[in-house]
Amino acid sequence: MSQQGAGLRVVPALAVGIDVGGTSTKAVVVDGDGEVLASSTVPTPGGVPGLLEAVTGRRDWARAVVGRERPDAQLRGTGVVVPGIVDEEAGVGVYSANLGWRDVPFARLLRDRLEEPVAFGHDVRAGALAETRWGAHDEMSNVAFVALGTGIALGLVHGGLIVHGGGRAGEIGQVLVPEPGTGGHAPLERVASASAIARRYTERSGLDVEGSLDVVARAHRDTVATEVLDEAWDALGGVLAGVVALLGDVTIVVGGGLAEAGTLALDGITAAVEAHLDAGAGFDVRVVPARLGPLAGALGAALLGMERADDDAAAPA
Amino acid sequence: MSQQGAGLRVVPALAVGIDVGGTSTKAVVVDGDGEVLASSTVPTPGGVPGLLEAVTGRRDWARAVVGRERPDAQLRGTGVVVPGIVDEEAGVGVYSANLGWRDVPFARLLRDRLEEPVAFGHDVRAGALAETRWGAHDEMSNVAFVALGTGIALGLVHGGLIVHGGGRAGEIGQVLVPEPGTGGHAPLERVASASAIARRYTERSGLDVEGSLDVVARAHRDTVATEVLDEAWDALGGVLAGVVALLGDVTIVVGGGLAEAGTLALDGITAAVEAHLDAGAGFDVRVVPARLGPLAGALGAALLGMERADDDAAAPA
Known part of the structure; x- marks a missing residue:
């Protein structure tokens, strides 16, 4: 919406990627070239409700960072990745031994919680995508x-x-x-x-x-x-x-x-x-x-968020 | 051309697939559903010139079969597959221990020899495609x-x-x-x-x-x-x-x-x-x-031939 409001001016697009790990949750704000504007790491709380809370917290942190440091830019696309067995197509966290969940409908829970479209994926597969696009090999x-x-x-x-x-x-x-x-x-x-x-x-x-x-x-x-x-x-x-x-x-x-x-x-x-x-x-x-080190998963999550936002924009209304 | 000449009448399309093996060369004439109209096996001659001769012979056999048994149909698409290391993109047979060649530009040689577009591929990869499409799993x-x-x-x-x-x-x-x-x-x-x-x-x-x-x-x-x-x-x-x-x-x-x-x-x-x-x-x-038995490679070759003919028809003139 803000894109349309901006008329012909090109608004730089940023994305937030959140990587929920067994012990810590990492978040990044990146631009379309994978440049990291800011990153943040917090402990991963136990249980799915705590985890959703942590994700919301990271998204709010990202909004604050963008508002403060890049008021010219738009936060466009959010992605969240988790470990374990993840069925991206169904949007379900099937199993995680470390985080102790089974069959959690993350895609739906995240969308309801964040009140915006969210891309959902697997930490290592998303990391692979980030290394492919931004790893500079x-x-x-x-x-x-x-x-x-x-x-x-x-x-x-x-x-x-x-x-x-x-x-x-x-x-x-x-x-x-x-x-x-x-x-x-x-x-x-x-x-x-x-x-x-x-x-x-x-x-x-x-x-x-x-x-x-x-x-x-x-x-x-x-x-x-x-x-x-x-x-x-x-x-x-x-x-x-x-x-x-x-x-x-x-x-x-x-x-x-x-x-x-x-x-x-x-x-x-x-x-x-x-x-x-x-x-x-x-x-x-x-x-x-x-090349991307411990942030690969979060960067991959941001990539998924961008792709999701592009798909939504391209889809017929 | 004959397709245009046929006006609005739908001409059934057949394809010929030729699988050059270490000892024998198999050929099939199939329709778009993978039904085998006829098949033929001949010994594989030594050397690349002999092999091209055998391929031409199989193509001519296929034309005769179609003319005799399905005069209503059109032979549309020819594919040839070979074993060993095959670079399909470059159209080159890189190496075959059994057939004793290195870096043979088959795609070009076959096109020159058969005087028609020919799809060129690898026997087992083409067989995999045939099993996927027509193997009924x-x-x-x-x-x-x-x-x-x-x-x-x-x-x-x-x-x-x-x-x-x-x-x-x-x-x-x-x-x-x-x-x-x-x-x-x-x-x-x-x-x-x-x-x-x-x-x-x-x-x-x-x-x-x-x-x-x-x-x-x-x-x-x-x-x-x-x-x-x-x-x-x-x-x-x-x-x-x-x-x-x-x-x-x-x-x-x-x-x-x-x-x-x-x-x-x-x-x-x-x-x-x-x-x-x-x-x-x-x-x-x-x-x-x-499911396709020893003809899988030849059936895959025919599939490649059909895809190639479709691509050629779809390409701008």
Whole structure:
């Protein structure tokens, strides 16, 4: 409406993206090029009502930021993303172990609560979209964004579009892989997630660490650290080799906490993917670090909000 | 042209599909519903010139069939598919070990030779498209068509469209898997292709067999046969579990010679895929037999030919 009221003057459009995580909720205000005007992080309250309250709070924060810092601009498009199993099409949060919900009709609840159109999505898939559009890697229309955190999830963008798979696309953390040292099998995320790396190091060395980055930091002087990391890269490489072979043309973007481990993790993962593919077959293995860091999910949410606003504007009244 | 000449009368449209294989070249004449009017198989001659000759021969055969049996119809659309690494976009056969070529500009050669527009594609990817459209499985917009033959290739159709991957999509046969009995690794197709199953059975039992179907036939009374097959399904299941987890919503269609092994192979593959996924994660594993049999590639070629003719008709003059 304000767009029409502005006549021929072009009003810069901003969007707000809100990423509800297991422990914290991140919000960003961004412009159409993905430039972050402001960001904010608050703890995620327990329960769905508390969560809706937190989302409303972040949206109000965003409005205040825009009113104060960019009164010339319009806040156009809001997106909210959540973790777990998310059916974007139905607008439902199907399941989240961390946040403890099942079958929550978020799209409807958010629209009722915020009293405006809201785009709703999945944190990692939205992050994949943001890395594709704004991550500044060249020519990435096919992206497998792997988030290595408490668990492992993958957001697949193919031909520039998010692959939803009925809410289940990218759950590679649940593929069973040989479990090093036991002769059995375990879900990939029990071997190769950031949490698993820290836990496995402590189990084997008896030493406490402050997360997976601490294990990475020990790798040059501690054979247990090297061993745990090599096992993690090998397990991850086996599954990602299948992704490369299936799609033929895909860039693997490594995100999550371990992305900050730098070249050691990237080189390790790249070598492991290559080691799981026949060298003579000429696969093009591309593994790059995520560029958007911990804000990828919130930026993806903002992108979804923009797309939603564009769709609404284009739809016949 | 004949379409315009026919005025308002609707001329039934037929298409010819030609599948150039390692040993034989198959051709079909089909209508828009995938009904096969006629099919023909000839040996594949050596060398590219001989192959072009064979394709021309099949096209002429198709014209004669239509003239004789369906003089009311129009032959509209010709498609040719070949095996190996195929860059459909560039129209190039990049590499075929079986047929011994590298970087052959097939699209141009075929157009010059046949003196008409020709669609050019990859045998397994085209077969996947045919199984999606005409295979009579319900609601399959996402299909992973796995052809188990001399090697293993996968044709991925996603959202109803073939995934090309720059000519390299679906090369899962080149993923390295643990090689049973050696402690080493081998390409998946050296463990789980139809050829590999027959070869591995003979190596281990000392008995000659007539292909993989013979091994399947022995499975109920021969522990070596059971062992070799279980190892094949397990290796295949590990890679396909990754496909299911990545895409979330996909139907695995098993084709190639082993598709004729019936429920034993299908049940074995289904169980193996499920065994490689965390049971608690609720994946929906769907494995179905291919319906189009050995003609899938030729039918897919005909589909490509029809699409090409439609595109040409829709393009501005």
